[in-house]
Amino acid sequence: MTFSSLLAMVLIGAIAGWLSGKIMEGRGFGLIGNIIVGIVGAFLAGLIFPALGFAVGGGLISSILFATVGAVILLFLIGLIRR
Secondary structure (H helix, E strand, C coil): CCHHHHHHHHHHHHHHHHHHHHHCCCCCCHHHHHHHHHHHHHHHHHHHHHHHCCCCCCCHHHHHHHHHHHHHHHHHHHHHHHC
16 A cells, blocks of 8 residues: 555545534544544445445545445444444
8 A cells, every 4th residue: 555545545534524424413523533434434335335236436536425425324323322
């Protein structure tokens, strides 16, 4: 893994975490927490979507969308556990 791919993963994770915090009405965790939620959400979506038969094309926008949906799912699950 090169530095540029690591930087891209962190930036996409940050954007996806921020978007998921906005979508889930303020359930964000700050900058570092949002990056972690975005990266874990992207990993989660990478496991769930191919199993369901969904495929997302390559590119920056599709990666952000893919990671955001995964992060929203992750925040929803965290919200269920916190209750």
